[in-house]
Amino acid sequence: MLKAKDVKDEEGMTRRRILKTACIAGAGAAVLISGLKGKADASGKTYPQVKVVNVKDIKPGKPVKFDYPLVGRKNILINCGCNAEGGIGTDKSIVAYSSFCTHLGCGVDMDKESGMLVCECHQSVYDPKQSGKVVEGPAPCSLPMVSLEVDKNGDIYAVGVAGLIYGLRNNLLEGEGVK
Numbered sequence: 001m002l003k004a005k006d007v008k009d010e011e012g013m014t015r016r017r018i019l020k021t022a023c024i025a026g027a028g029a030a031v032l033i034s035g036l037k038g039k040a041d042a043s044g045k046t047y048p049q050v051k052v053v054n055v056k057d058i059k060p061g062k063p064v065k066f067d068y069p070l071v072g073r074k075n076i077l078i079n080c081g082c083n084a085e086g087g088i089g090t091d092k093s094i095v096a097y098s099s100f101c102t103h104l105g106c107g108v109d110m111d112k113e114s115g116m117l118v119c120e121c122h123q124s125v126y127d128p129k130q131s132g133k134v135v136e137g138p139a140p141c142s143l144p145m146v147s148l149e150v151d152k153n154g155d156i157y158a159v160g161v162a163g164l165i166y167g168l169r170n171n172l173l174e175g176e177g178v179k
């Protein structure tokens with residue numbers, strides 16, 4: 001018969017296994033960040049191309065918040081001020097990530113002093129210059145990264161998401177598309 005501690009351990013193991021699977025899926029997808037546009041996922045759906053902001057409207061230290069790929073799936077776009085992995089723009093410094101922490105799904109926002117992305121619940125810290133990698137706290141894996149493109153007028157578009165958004169089995173199912 002299982003004792004209380006054993007049950008807790010079994011539940012902990014299951015949860016760890018689920019998180020690990022989600023992280024592995026995210027890590028694999030991160031490699032494909034530049035090749036998401038127009039690609040169908042396992043369900044046959046494709047990521048939409050949605051305008052987020054114009055480069056000239058991004059202010060230092062002021063993140064741009066936007067929904068993508070569906071309504072309510074919040075993201076944060078920032079200019080890191082220096083070259084960032086997967087960044088776009090003249091300095092390759094503009095990046096965007098899901099705002100849902102990979103630990104338990106709380107909101108992530110930019111810390112103005114450090115420029116890091118910090119979770120409001122248990123203070124996991126993600127580095128936006130390193131593909132959203134966890135540098136502190138209990139989060140099990142990197143933040144899903146939004147794939148961005150910029151046109152000749154400086155308009156920035158979201159064109160995909162590398163990694164599974166917290167709590168989802170598919171980023172494109174069960175929701176209303178962003179217009």
Ligand code: FES
Pocket residue numbers: 101102103104105106119120121122123124137138139
């Ligand atoms: S929900 Fe973000 S660290 Fe726990």
